[in-house]
Amino acid sequence: MYPAPFRYHRPASLKEAILMLSALGETAKPLAGGQTLIPVLKLRLDEPTDIVDIGRLPDLRFARKENDWIQIGALSSHGWIAKSDIASAIPIVRDCAGGIADAQVRSLGTIGGSVSAAHPNCDWPALLHVLDAEVVCSGPNGDRQVPVDQFISDAYTTTLATDELVTSLRFKAPAAGSGGAYITYKKAAAAFPVCSVGIQLTLGAGNLCQDLRIIMGGAGPTPRRALEAERELRGREINPQLWARAADAAIAVAEPDSDTRGDTAYKRQLLRGLILKVADVAMLRCANTKIEGSHIYA
Numbered sequence: 001m002y003p004a005p006f007r008y009h010r011p012a013s014l015k016e017a018i019l020m021l022s023a024l025g026e027t028a029k030p031l032a033g034g035q036t037l038i039p040v041l042k043l044r045l046d047e048p049t050d051i052v053d054i055g056r057l058p059d060l061r062f063a064r065k066e067n068d069w070i071q072i073g074a075l076s077s078h079g080w081i082a083k084s085d086i087a088s089a090i091p092i093v094r095d096c097a098g099g100i101a102d103a104q105v106r107s108l109g110t111i112g113g114s115v116s117a118a119h120p121n122c123d124w125p126a127l128l129h130v131l132d133a134e135v136v137c138s139g140p141n142g143d144r145q146v147p148v149d150q151f152i153s154d155a156y157t158t159t160l161a162t163d164e165l166v167t168s169l170r171f172k173a174p175a176a177g178s179g180g181a182y183i184t185y186k187k188a189a190a191a192f193p194v195c196s197v198g199i200q201l202t203l204g205a206g207n208l209c210q211d212l213r214i215i216m217g218g219a220g221p222t223p224r225r226a227l228e229a230e231r232e233l234r235g236r237e238i239n240p241q242l243w244a245r246a247a248d249a250a251i252a253v254a255e256p257d258s259d260t261r262g263d264t265a266y267k268r269q270l271l272r273g274l275i276l277k278v279a280d281v282a283m284l285r286c287a288n289t290k291i292e293g294s295h296i297y298a
């Protein structure tokens with residue numbers, strides 16, 4: 001199906017794009033890599049009057065470290081991030097970026113588009129929650145930083161204003177002694193994940209858990225933090241029995257939908273298995289072991 005007719009605009013700068021969105025109002029939509037928006041238009045799930053193509057705006061593709069903060073530009077594609085120095089230094093970022101879809105989608109789809117689309121099963125919203133990231137939103141009155149769990153307010157819904165753009169994502173670089181991993185379970189490369197789990201863990205001597213965050217993707221309308229599971233582990237010497245208890249506590253708060261990819265009970269067990277697998281990889285990475293956190297295909 002062809003999309004409904006729309007007017008196409010290609011601003012030359014970020015400032016011009018924001019002015020354009022302000023002038024056009026809420027029936028205009030920004031277009032970045034088009035990997036979500038184009039199918040949505042073709043299926044006529046949305047019929048914007050105006051498309052503001054931000055895909056070629058300069059200066060929004062970068063990944064850098066400044067002091068303790070990592071900042072990634074909104075127009076950085078998944079594939080570009082996977083090959084960046086930041087992904088080499090922070091393996092959980094490489095797990096996420098390198099595992100999204102296939103090479104074609106990875107080369108066009110952007111981190112800013114992924115977080116703005118707020119799909120419940122998509123990878124960046126969950127991964128950025130693991131890293132306690134902030135979304136930098138730029139509008140006519142300047143920039144504001146919004147924690148990613150407040151930015152995504154519901155499935156496919158964000159708190160971004162219609163005259164704002166996501167311009168970057170930022171998070172604190174993981175502490176020394178910290179290791180993280182992110183793994184999804186999916187039917188095929190070019191399919192959205194059924195479920196995913198990300199864990200960032202900081203261990204002290206004797207496997208003492210100093211801190212951690214456990215986030216589950218596809219476990220509800222928005223990425224779900226397993227707070228009770230974290231409490232099971234924080235401040236304790238971690239062992240497999242404790243991880244098993246934590247995994248049970250985590251899936252007690254998971255609310256995956258029953259759909260063609262599996263029912264709720266099946267997906268809860270899937271999440272439990274993923275937590276134990278991701279925990280293994282994160283612990284090895286805390287000990288500086290180089291290990292790939294490969295996704296699991298059905």
Ligand SMILES: Cc1cc2nc3c(=O)[nH]c(=O)nc-3n(C[C@H](O)[C@H](O)[C@H](O)COP(=O)(O)OP(=O)(O)OC[C@H]3O[C@@H](n4cnc5c(N)ncnc54)[C@H](O)[C@@H]3O)c2cc1C
Nearest residue numbers: 032033034035036037101109110112113114116122123166
């Ligand atoms: C076959 C296929 C398989 C896929 N598999 C996966 C997968 O395994 N894992 C996964 O996570 N994703 C997957 N995706 C989705 C993919 O990651 C998309 O690239 C991503 O969701 C959207 O990024 P985009 O740059 O293409 O955004 P677009 O499609 O251009 O835009 C998406 C939405 O965000 C808005 N938007 C875009 N950029 C901005 C911005 N900077 N500021 C404000 N609003 C903005 C648009 O208006 C639109 O509403 C898949 C997509 C396809 C087609």
